[in-house]
Amino acid sequence: MVNVMASQNQENFKRGCAELIALYLLSKEDLYGYQICQLMEEKSGGRFTMLEGSLYLILYKLVELEYLTTYTKLVGKRRTRKYYHLEESGRKYLSEMINEYDEISKGICLILDREEK
Amino acid sequence: MNNIERDIELYLDKIKVNLICKKEEKNRIVSDIRESVYDFVENNNINDIKKVYGHFGTPEEIAKTYYSEKELEEIKKTAKKENYIRYAIIGAFIIFVIAVICTAANSNRLLKEKYSRPRYGLVQVYNIDTNGTIS
Structure with missing residues (x-):
């Protein structure tokens, strides 16, 4: 029971952070969905894994808010790939999110008696 | 179409059935998942659909991730x-x-x-x- 609750908490926590992480990765270069998931896993040393379904939901929301735009590229003969591109409004939103994240993480570190690095 | 492609298309059909939304929305979601599944299969040389189930989850689980x-x-x-x-x-x-x-x-x-x-x-x-x- 405790394990189930812990994994649910982890999932909720991840979902909250995934938006920030996806935007950050997209600020470096245009990426497609699978690539974003792979980079999240790689760069976190396997600590941050996400189901594609959850990621796409976040990406759809960001597209609707016009922070991201999409374009498709032909891969091979038949397949296409949808790339996500971070727009200027998305960059502003990302910098706001990073500031918020810094503030919250400072606050949490203070509460948990942890030294900030 | 080889075996794995046929299995993937069946898998995607099952996801489509489990999604509760408008047709256009279903098509968009399934098309995005299709891309990811094929990327996963190609990058890891997979020819067993069980590995796709293991990585992405069952069609029911995938459909659930789209909604609280x-x-x-x-x-x-x-x-x-x-x-x-x-x-x-x-x-x-x-x-x-x-x-x-x-x-x-x-x-x-x-x-x-x-x-x-x-x-x-x-x-x-x-x-x-x-x-x-x-x-």
């Missing part, structure tokens, strides 16, 4: 309401069609009756003789 439980309940309620309305419209249409058929059959029967009835009337007989006079 509350949203899922709301969607189901709306879908139920829409179904009731649909059934009501279909029912009304069937009743209308039956009514039209009955009315047509009835009027056809009346017409038949009308024209098959023997007719009585006066017939005046004229006689024309060889001189051309009518008597």
Whole structure:
């Protein structure tokens, strides 16, 4: 029971952070969905894994808010790939999110008696 | 189409069935998942659909990730309401069609009756003789 609750908490926590992480990765270069998931896993040393379904939901929301735009590229003969591109409004939103994240993480570190690095 | 491609398409079809949303939305979600599944299969040289299930989850699990439980309940309620309305419209249409058929059959029967009835009337007989006079 405790394990189930812990994994649910982890999932909720991840979902909250995934938006920030996806935007950050997209600020470096245009990426497609699978690539974003792979980079999240790689760069976190396997600590941050996400189901594609959850990621796409976040990406759809960001597209609707016009922070991201999409374009498709032909891969091979038949397949296409949808790339996500971070727009200027998305960059502003990302910098706001990073500031918020810094503030919250400072606050949490203070509460948990942890030294900030 | 090889075996793994066929299995992937079946897998995607199952996801589509489990998604509760409009057709365009379903197509968008499935098309994005298709991209990811093929990327995963190609990058890892996979030819067993079980590995796809293991990595992405079952179609039911994937469909669930698109909605929170509350949203899922709301969607189901709306879908139920829409179904009731649909059934009501279909029912009304069937009743209308039956009514039209009955009315047509009835009027056809009346017409038949009308024209098959023997007719009585006066017939005046004229006689024309060889001189051309009518008597």
